[in-house]
Amino acid sequence: MFFASSSFGSFFKSSSKKKGYAAPPVAVGLSCCPATLKNSSSSRPKEEESPLLKLVSLQNADGSWPHGPVLAAILDLSEADVVSDIWATVLAVLWLHLKAAEQKDEWELLEGKAVHWLQMNAGDQLAKYVNDGNDVLGSRVSPQVFGL
Numbered sequence: 001m002f003f004a005s006s007s008f009g010s011f012f013k014s015s016s017k018k019k020g021y022a023a024p025p026v027a028v029g030l031s032c033c034p035a036t037l038k039n040s041s042s043s044r045p046k047e048e049e050s051p052l053l054k055l056v057s058l059q060n061a062d063g064s065w066p067h068g069p070v071l072a073a074i075l076d077l078s079e080a081d082v083v084s085d086i087w088a089t090v091l092a093v094l095w096l097h098l099k100a101a102e103q104k105d106e107w108e109l110l111e112g113k114a115v116h117w118l119q120m121n122a123g124d125q126l127a128k129y130v131n132d133g134n135d136v137l138g139s140r141v142s143p144q145v146f147g148l
Helices: 008-017 051-058 069-075 085-099 101-121 123-137
Strands: none
Touching: 051 069, 051 085, 051 101, 069 085, 085 101, 085 123, 101 123
16 A cells, blocks of 8 residues: 555654644555445345344334335235225234244334324224234234234
8 A cells, every 4th residue: 555645653653743634645556436336236146135124124213114115015915905004003013923933032022103193093903904914924823912
């Protein structure tokens, strides 16, 4: 590596005589611009993002999951099957228990936030949503998970 000053010794000696601090030596010959760096990952096949990571990344800050085509695809349902955020959130929590139970330590805080959101927004219908969601996904998650 070649430095712009002729040597470290002369750089530090000359900078110590000045008041204040001098800039550190600049490396010459190294590219720091992204356009000139080779993308090492382009030669490797891209790994598919896990369904759990996809699901977790969709959760809203308030704890709900938005209904839409991305969530429907993760849940392996049609978009027409996921028609509201309440329904989407119930299905997402049920899916976590059904498909990612062994990774519960990674999502249980997200679940708590979702359950709280559901309790505040689903009202008396939450038990029906949970029962219907279990039927749709073929799961048997206890309503107790939802505080029922």
